[in-house]
Amino acid sequence: MTDQTIDTAASGEAAPSGEAGGPAAAGRLTVPLPRPRDLATVDDARAAIDGIDAALATLLEHRAAVAGVVQRLKPVGGFAGRDPDRERRIVAAMAEHAPSLGPERLARIMNAVIEAGLEAAAAAAAGSDDRAGR
Numbered sequence: 782m783t784d785q786t787i788d789t790a791a792s793g794e795a796a797p798s799g800e801a802g803g804p805a806a807a808g809r810l811t812v813p814l815p816r817p818r819d820l821a822t823v824d825d826a827r828a829a830i831d832g833i834d835a836a837l838a839t840l841l842e843h844r845a846a847v848a849g850v851v852q853r854l855k856p857v858g859g860f861a862g863r864d865p866d867r868e869r870r871i872v873a874a875m876a877e878h879a880p881s882l883g884p885e886r887l888a889r890i891m892n893a894v895i896e897a898g899l900e901a902a903a904a905a906a907a908g909s910d911d912r913a914g915r
């Protein structure tokens with residue numbers, strides 16, 4: 782098993798939720814990355830998935846917060862200021878790290894991620910507590 786440390790401080794702010802300082806604090810996220818071939822049972826594989834999903838949720842929450850900053854800083858934020866070229870570049874860069882998913886599947890995933898972030902930013906701007914279905 783290897784650990785990968787993601788330095789969230791490098792991108793400005795935020796941290797794993799549940800840690801001191803909350804999601805707005807700077808921090809690092811250390812993610813256990815077991816090799817798939819080392820997982821021999823369903824329970825082991827599901828435990829690995831649960832750990833990955835917890836990290837993924839933390840990253841998604843932090844990504845949404847950072848994307849919300851962009852919405853406030855851009856001349857035209859929100860869905861009206863959507864930037865398809867930027868989104869394509871994001872997917873192309875991510876595809877380098879996800880060869881088995883590839884750009885088409887990643888584009889579908891990132892479209893959902895980006896839209897959820899824009900919805901959350903709009904809800905926050907409206908002072909609403911209704912964050913994407915909660």
Ligand SMILES: C=C(O[C@@H]1C=C(C(=O)O)C=C[C@H]1O)C(=O)O
Nearest residue numbers: 848851862863864867868895898
């Ligand atoms: C965050 C931005 O606004 C929108 C959201 C994006 C995202 O969540 O990554 C990317 C492009 C825009 O559609 C931006 O323009 O960078």
